[in-house]
Amino acid sequence: MADSNIEGRYINPLTDYGFKKVFGEKDIMIAFLTDLLNPKSPIEDIVFIDKDLVADSEEFRGVIYDLRCKTEDGGEFIVEMQNKGQLNFSDRILFYLSRSFSSQERKGNSTWNYELNPVYGIFFMNFHMKGFKPQAIRTIQLKVDETGEVFSEKLKAFTLELPDYKGKSTEYPKSPIEYWLYNLVNMETMTTALPFQSQQPIFGKVGGISELVHMSEEERMKYNVSLDTYRTNLSVMKNERAEGRAEGIEEGIGIGERKNQMAIAKQMKVDGLPIDMIQKYTGLTIEEISAL
Secondary structure, three states: OOOOOOOOOOOOOOHHHHHHHHHHHHHHHHHHHHHHHHOOOOOOOEEEEOOOOOOOOOOOOOOEEEEEEEOOOOEEEEEEEOOOOOOOHHHHHHHHHHHHOOOOOOOOOOOOOOOOOOEEEEEEEOOOOOOOOOOEEEEEEEEEEOOOOOOOOEEEEEEEOOOOOOOOOOOOOOHHHHHHHHHHHHHHHHHOOOOOOOOOOOOHHHHHEEEEEHHOOHHHHHHHHHHHHHHHHHHHHHHHHHHHHHHHHHHHHHHHHHHHHHHHHHHHHHHHOOHHHHHHHHHHOOHHHHHH
16 A cells, blocks of 8 residues: 555545546536436536535545535535545434525525525545445435335435545446545545546546646645644544553453453352452452352
């Protein structure tokens, strides 16, 4: 696996700067949405809205960043990149989509009949979502339990898990959207032209705007700040995982020792030894021994 600190030919699109640099381009976003959604009719145009949204709290600043855009028919897309796992992330997805729906309310318009424009959430995740089986591409929508019928086509979320694409060969991805995931994850360390351009010519533009040599001094400064933030966050998460594993091992040892003590105490009690002696050799309380 390549060292993430080795500078290649391109920016890292998983950073705040890199993500907005790539997906802030209209034709790139249209090509991506087309490959993901496979729409019945072509997406002709999009308009970016609230392009510089900030994170919900200081805790997540520099970790969560997103772009929002609308299509000609009023459909709204929330495209988010997140590098750090978050508690209740599935609830966060629902909250984001619900907030977009509620903003469509036509207050003061007595003729409004609750017709809504579609809202789609697209969530790139540099981790596997907790509570679910690892799944590179996951599509979420409302369905009727009894029949499997789609309740509404106007609410849909996509989670795109990136970890499995790190360091893989170009033989690994098999679908148009997987070409995107592969390039996004591995682009920072690539030294040649982006792969899959014959399948999706837009990757030529993605590579062109992402080359480090084309950046001005000011752009390079902004990117370096974003890259430092990205790497710091990864380092923090790595340390948190390591500490969590150590605590888990320590806790597991403690639980194992306690179970062993309880088993010994139980056998000593069966053998008729007095409680004060059992307490002396196991360290258990009189109440715990009496309860055995």
